[in-house]
Amino acid sequence: xxxxxxxxxxxxxxTVAHRLDPRTKLILTIIYIVALFLAKNWFSYLxxxxxxxxxxxxxxxxxxxxxxxxxPIVVIIVITAILNMFLTKGEPIFSFWVFSVSxxxxxxxxxxxxxxILLITFTFxxxxxxxxxxxxxxxxxxxxxxxxxxxxxxELAMMMGIALRFIPTLIEETQKxxxxxxxxxxxxxxxxxxxxxxxMLPLLVPLFVxxxxxADELAVAMECRCYHGDKGRTRMKVLKMEARDFFALALGAAxxxxxxxxxxxxx
Amino acid sequence: MAPILRTEHLTHIxxxxxxxxxxxxxxxxxxxxxxxxxxxxxxxxxxxxxxxQHLNGILKPTSGKVLLDGEDINASAESLKRAxxxxxxxxxxxxYQLFEETVxxxxxxxxxxxxxxxxxxxxxxxxAADFVEIGESLLSKSPxxxxxxxKRRAAIAGxxxxxxxxxxxxxxxxxxxxxxxKRLIGNILRYHEETGAAVIMISHxxxxxxxxxxxxxxxxxxxxxxxxxxREVFSxxxxxKKLGLSVPQVTKIAIYLREMGLPADTSVYxxxxxxxxxxxxxxxxSGA
Numbered sequence: 001x002x003x004x005x006x007x008x009x010x011x012x013x014x015t016v017a018h019r020l021d022p023r024t025k026l027i028l029t030i031i032y033i034v035a036l037f038l039a040k041n042w043f044s045y046l047x048x049x050x051x052x053x054x055x056x057x058x059x060x061x062x063x064x065x066x067x068x069x070x071x072p073i074v075v076i077i078v079i080t081a082i083l084n085m086f087l088t089k090g091e092p093i094f095s096f097w098v099f100s101v102s103x104x105x106x107x108x109x110x111x112x113x114x115x116x117i118l119l120i121t122f123t124f125x126x127x128x129x130x131x132x133x134x135x136x137x138x139x140x141x142x143x144x145x146x147x148x149x150x151x152x153x154x155e156l157a158m159m160m161g162i163a164l165r166f167i168p169t170l171i172e173e174t175q176k177x178x179x180x181x182x183x184x185x186x187x188x189x190x191x192x193x194x195x196x197x198x199x200m201l202p203l204l205v206p207l208f209v210x211x212x213x214x215a216d217e218l219a220v221a222m223e224c225r226c227y228h229g230d231k232g233r234t235r236m237k238v239l240k241m242e243a244r245d246f247f248a249l250a251l252g253a254a255x256x257x258x259x260x261x262x263x264x265x266x267x
Numbered sequence: 268m269a270p271i272l273r274t275e276h277l278t279h280i281x282x283x284x285x286x287x288x289x290x291x292x293x294x295x296x297x298x299x300x301x302x303x304x305x306x307x308x309x310x311x312x313x314x315x316x317x318x319x320q321h322l323n324g325i326l327k328p329t330s331g332k333v334l335l336d337g338e339d340i341n342a343s344a345e346s347l348k349r350a351x352x353x354x355x356x357x358x359x360x361x362x363y364q365l366f367e368e369t370v371x372x373x374x375x376x377x378x379x380x381x382x383x384x385x386x387x388x389x390x391x392x393x394x395a396a397d398f399v400e401i402g403e404s405l406l407s408k409s410p411x412x413x414x415x416x417x418k419r420r421a422a423i424a425g426x427x428x429x430x431x432x433x434x435x436x437x438x439x440x441x442x443x444x445x446x447x448x449k450r451l452i453g454n455i456l457r458y459h460e461e462t463g464a465a466v467i468m469i470s471h472x473x474x475x476x477x478x479x480x481x482x483x484x485x486x487x488x489x490x491x492x493x494x495x496x497x498r499e500v501f502s503x504x505x506x507x508k509k510l511g512l513s514v515p516q517v518t519k520i521a522i523y524l525r526e527m528g529l530p531a532d533t534s535v536y537x538x539x540x541x542x543x544x545x546x547x548x549x550x551x552x553s554g555a
Binding site (some may be wrong): 149173176177179180181182183184185186187201202206207209210 | 320325348352355356357358361363364365366367368376378379381385411425426429515
């Protein structure tokens with residue numbers, strides 16, 4: 001069950017998507033999200049859907065991995081869709097008691113669900129195809145101008161990188177502690193919600209302790225290798241935009257323009 | 268002796284149906300007799316840890332069975348629960364599972380989950396603490412205030428307090444100093460002797476295995492490749508070497524002596540046996 005968590009996981013590969021500059025991928029993700037929220041009608045939705053599908057095919061991420069990313073948010077999507085379906089006013093298709101479902105409601109619900117699904121899966125593509133280190137470097141260079149206004153960009157990027165790096169480690173740790181407590185007769189799967197919440201304590205306390213221990217060890221290890229933050233730090237791999245990056249960005253821009261035009265003319 | 272724990276055609280495959288599919292255990296038939304003292308050896312990735320995690324149902328077999336007193340432990344939720352308390356499993360670095368405010372409360376977690384009475388729990392906690400030499404003064408402390416060795420022993424007490432009939436330990440001495448190792452092995456052996464429980468332990472130290480157990484089982488790629496008394500197993504130095512393992516230091520010394528042309532007994536595996544063998548070599552010259 002815990003193995004199913006793919007949050008922030010990186011799948012090494014050698015596709016065009018993997019080779020793109022992390023900055024390109026970050027910008028594309030943002031462009032995509034903007035396009036997604038600008039899409040208002042069938043055609044523009046079709047367009048964003050198709051471009052997402054194309055990206056999935058290019059990255060060669062398995063369909064199952066994509067489905068797994070959806071698992072934790074299924075409930076949110078369903079609730080959003082249902083609320084939109086019932087609460088949107090319009091020409092009713094059918095109704096019973098106080099509930100009525102309108103044509104507009106159905107449309108809004110469908111769009112909303114699609115928007116959420118695409119939003120989540122597309123952003124996951126970023127971490128699927130970009131190693132945490134590349135992502136960190138990309139973010140840092142992109143945000144570099146903000147250093148002028150004293151924003152700790154390097155530190156933020158480093159924190160994000162470390163957080164991503166430790167997700168699988170912590171999942172593994174959780175599984176280990178869970179097994180150890182199960183061996184002592186702990187029961188995580190049955191009982192009411194209060195009992196289950198209490199059962200989490202033997203899991204959470206050791207997990208926190210170990211997270212702090214790891215943080216401490218990591219800090220020492222970094223200092224031992226003379227890490228002193230941003231000042232005077234050089235890179236082994238300097239990011240460089242290639243032709244493919246400009247091509248990808250052009251495609252992204254084209255998508256955005258198309259969605260805007262489609263929205264404008266209500267096609 | 269009567270068998271207590273048995274595995275029949277136990278097979279475990281990790282990541283079945285994915286490209287990462289690997290067989291961690293391969294058709295293992297293994298019997299543990301009541302009160303046995305077993306050491307499991309094997310190269311990293313040989314399936315030792317996977318194997319022992321089946322013995323109390325933490326991992327479910329892909330195929331095959333684990334039988335406790337003839338009953339399949341994965342047959343129902345009740346049989347699984349019974350197996351968890353009768354077969355105590357101590358994981359690697361068990362000190363990372365400590366969570367309670369006091370050592371005493373932490374040790375009582377296991378027996379508490381068994382649904383025992385307050386007095387019974389208290390009695391078992393004291394007994395378990397005694398086995399691992401955790402004094403009364405430490406029981407009221409926070410487990411996070413203890414030293415590394417004390418933490419390890421407190422965590423093991425948490426399993427011993429369930430009074431398992433089979434105590435399984437995955438590298439119990441890893442990361443301890445020599446004195447701590449010796450002390451912990453002593454504690455485990457005392458539990459074995461005084462309660463008659465079977466003990467199975469994984470170790471990477473051949474010396475530790477040789478000095479403490481009476482049966483040695485070697486695993487490689489998820490299969491049992493050697494199984495017998497320490498004398499039988501450690502007399503096959505060449506085979507062990509092929510498995511990426513070695514013989515105890517004292518056996519190595521005997522082998523070197525033999526290679527030097529001295530008629531040393533190479534089947535020794537404990538310090539005292541080696542001492543005797545070398546003494547008889549010295550005496551051998553004078554015809555004693």
